[in-house]
Amino acid sequence: MTGVRARLAWSRAKAGAVLRRVRRLPRRARHKVRDARLKWSAVRKLAKREREWDVPLRMRRPRWWLRGFLSRSVVLYDLDRRGAGEYISDLQRVFRLKRMVHPLLQDVINNKLTTHLLLGTLDVRSAKLLGVFWRGAVHAFPIEGREPIDRYLSGLEVGQPVFFKVLAGAEGKNLFKVQRSEPDGWVVNGEVLDLDAASRVLKAQGHPMVVEEGLDQHPKINELFPDSVNTIRVLTMLDVRTQQPFIVMAVQRIGTRRSRHVDNWSRGGLSARIDVTTGQLGQASRLPDGTELEWFDTHPDTGAPIRGAEVPYWPEIREMVLHSARILSFMEYVGWDIVVTPDGPVVLEANINTGMNVLQVHQPLLSDARARAYYVERGVAPEASDTGQPVTDEPV
Numbered sequence: 001m002t003g004v005r006a007r008l009a010w011s012r013a014k015a016g017a018v019l020r021r022v023r024r025l026p027r028r029a030r031h032k033v034r035d036a037r038l039k040w041s042a043v044r045k046l047a048k049r050e051r052e053w054d055v056p057l058r059m060r061r062p063r064w065w066l067r068g069f070l071s072r073s074v075v076l077y078d079l080d081r082r083g084a085g086e087y088i089s090d091l092q093r094v095f096r097l098k099r100m101v102h103p104l105l106q107d108v109i110n111n112k113l114t115t116h117l118l119l120g121t122l123d124v125r126s127a128k129l130l131g132v133f134w135r136g137a138v139h140a141f142p143i144e145g146r147e148p149i150d151r152y153l154s155g156l157e158v159g160q161p162v163f164f165k166v167l168a169g170a171e172g173k174n175l176f177k178v179q180r181s182e183p184d185g186w187v188v189n190g191e192v193l194d195l196d197a198a199s200r201v202l203k204a205q206g207h208p209m210v211v212e213e214g215l216d217q218h219p220k221i222n223e224l225f226p227d228s229v230n231t232i233r234v235l236t237m238l239d240v241r242t243q244q245p246f247i248v249m250a251v252q253r254i255g256t257r258r259s260r261h262v263d264n265w266s267r268g269g270l271s272a273r274i275d276v277t278t279g280q281l282g283q284a285s286r287l288p289d290g291t292e293l294e295w296f297d298t299h300p301d302t303g304a305p306i307r308g309a310e311v312p313y314w315p316e317i318r319e320m321v322l323h324s325a326r327i328l329s330f331m332e333y334v335g336w337d338i339v340v341t342p343d344g345p346v347v348l349e350a351n352i353n354t355g356m357n358v359l360q361v362h363q364p365l366l367s368d369a370r371a372r373a374y375y376v377e378r379g380v381a382p383e384a385s386d387t388g389q390p391v392t393d394e395p396v
Contacts, residue, residue, distance in 0.1 A: 042095035046070060049090075059291060068092060075288045076357055077364070086364035088381065093356045096380040100333055106352045109331055110168050112210045115350055124324050126347040127339070128213040133164055136203050138211060150199040156180040161214030166207045176202065177214070177261050189261050190227075215348075218312045218340040221252075224304050228255025228263045232274065232317065232338040232345075235354055236325040239370050240377045245325035245332075247318065248371045249359050250274040252281055252311060257301050265358040270296065272306050273362040279314025283307050285361050293361075317345040324350075333374075 050065075053072045061074040067084055068091030074080065077087055088097075098106070108114050116129040131140040138152040139145075147155075156162065158180050166174035178198065179187045186198040193201070202209075221230050234250040251271045255261070258268025265271050265287060272284035284296045284306045297307040311317065321336050324347065328334065335354025339346045359365065366372045366381055375381035 039091075039095050042091060045094055046090055055290065072288065073357060075291055076293060076361055078293070086366040087360055088356050088365050088375070090356070092380055093353070096378075097333075098353055100378040100380065101331060101352050105331060109328075109334065109350050109352055112165055112167050112349065116210065118328075119324075119347055119350075122324075122327050124327075124347055125320070125345070127215060130162060130211040130213055132208060133202065133211055134208040140211075149202050150195055153178065153180070153186060153195060153198055156186075158182060163212045163214060164202060164205075164209045165212065166205070166209050174205065174207065174209070175262060176205075176209075178202075179214070215339050215341055215346060218342055220309070220312050221340050223302075224252075224299055224306065224309075225255040225263070225302055228259065228261055228269070229339060229348075230254045230263050231348055232311065232340065233354070233358060234317070234321045234336045234338060235359060236321060236334055236336065237371065237374045238329070238332040240373050241370075245322060245329065246370060247276050247321065248365065248368055249363065250276055251358060251362065252284075253358070254284060254299065254306070256286070256299075258286075265355065270299070270306075271358045271361060274311055274314070276318070279311040279317075281306055281309045281311065282362070287357070312340050313344050320345050320347070333378075 046068075050060075050070050050072075053070070055071070059071060061069070061071040064071070064074045064079060064084075068089030069077075069079060069084065069087075070090045073087075073090055077084075079087070108118065113129075113132065116126060119126040120129070129141060131138050133139075133149065137146040137148050140147065140152070156178075161177060161179040164176040164178060177187075177189055181187045181192065184194065186193050186195065188198050188201050215229060217229055224230055231253050232250060233253060235248045236245045237248055238244070239246050251273050253263040253265060254270040254272065255263040256268050256270060260267075263269040268286060270284040270286050273282040274280070275282070284299075285293060288294065298305055317338055317340070321338070324336065325331075325334060331352070333352060334350050335352070336347060337349040337351075339348045356365070366375065372381060376383050
């Protein structure tokens with residue numbers, strides 16, 4: 001035991017000595033060390049994501065890994081034919097985009113609770129916040145105290161949907177749609193359960209969650225796929241010349257049988273580009289399972305027309321998003337999730353690290369001159385050369 005303690009003491013002393021030497025390094029050298037550590041962390045995340053795509057080895061694209069692209073993205077963007085010059089790579093997304101906005105500001109907007117409170121303060125129409133769920137109880141607003149989850153569920157009206165969402169998360173993970181279907185039955189993410197079983201599902205979650213009131217989507221949006229809330233993703237960023245926000249791209253996300261109760265692209269949902277001027281939908285696509293990218297004029301499950309359909313309240317959506325971006329101008333770069341209700345648009349969520357491939361499947365973001373200027377200004381993308389061709393970013 002004495003020998004183990006001695007080795008531990010030696011290890012601590014050695015680590016302390018290394019830390020002291022690092023602190024004595026010039027600031028520039030420390031930044032390089034920090035950047036290398038962050039890039040290595042990003043590469044590890046991408047390696048995990050690469051392994052999650054369950055395909056034969058022959059479908060991997062290792063030569064593109066050195067350019068920062070996952071094999072699935074190579075298929076999605078058809079990089080072997082188009083090249084990578086105008087696309088934001090997967091590595092740029094996880095390594096550089098997160099550093100554009102100060103971490104403390106990211107904490108504000110990426111946290112669903114603070115986002116709700118912030119939008120409410122600024123009088124932006126958003127989903128109603130009902131409370132916070134933690135340690136088996138719901139802290140319902142604005143009531144004092146809290147009540148056990150089984151009692152809270154018992155108080156729901158039949159047919160009333162509520163959503164339990166983890167405070168910080170994406171891609172539809174840790175999201176539970178709960179609806180009381182009958183006096184003694186509750187539906188949790190499509191599964192009919194009794195009160196005890198429904199309570200156990202929520203108690204098993206190890207993170208605090210916000211509780212939101214369910215929204216009724218517009219009948220035209222509901223026709224696309226009625227089993228999920230089909231949200232619009234709008235990306236805004238700062239025009240570095242005018243210092244005013246603008247909409248780079250907008251897409252309508254649509255649920256499918258694959259994605260079940262959510263519309264998330266990463267879980268099998270569709271993405272259809274919205275014409276920012278007219279609000280009309282183009283073709284829809286989804287993440288490829290193999291080497292072929294699928295495009296749909298109609299929904300593959302419901303048969304509802306997609307291409308040519310018009311988004312209800314589009315002028316109001318566009319104005320609401322730009323207004324929100326202007327009053328939160330210190331954020332500069334935000335992905336807005338919008339629900340179109342029968343009465344108009346509602347902001348559901350906002351986040352900084354918005355997904356890239358749900359947008360770039362339709363058009364590379366760097367092909368927009370204002371978007372490229374912003375990404376160059378913030379150190380995400382390289383500048384174009386005098387010939388107009390982009391300078392190749394450094395390899396991994």
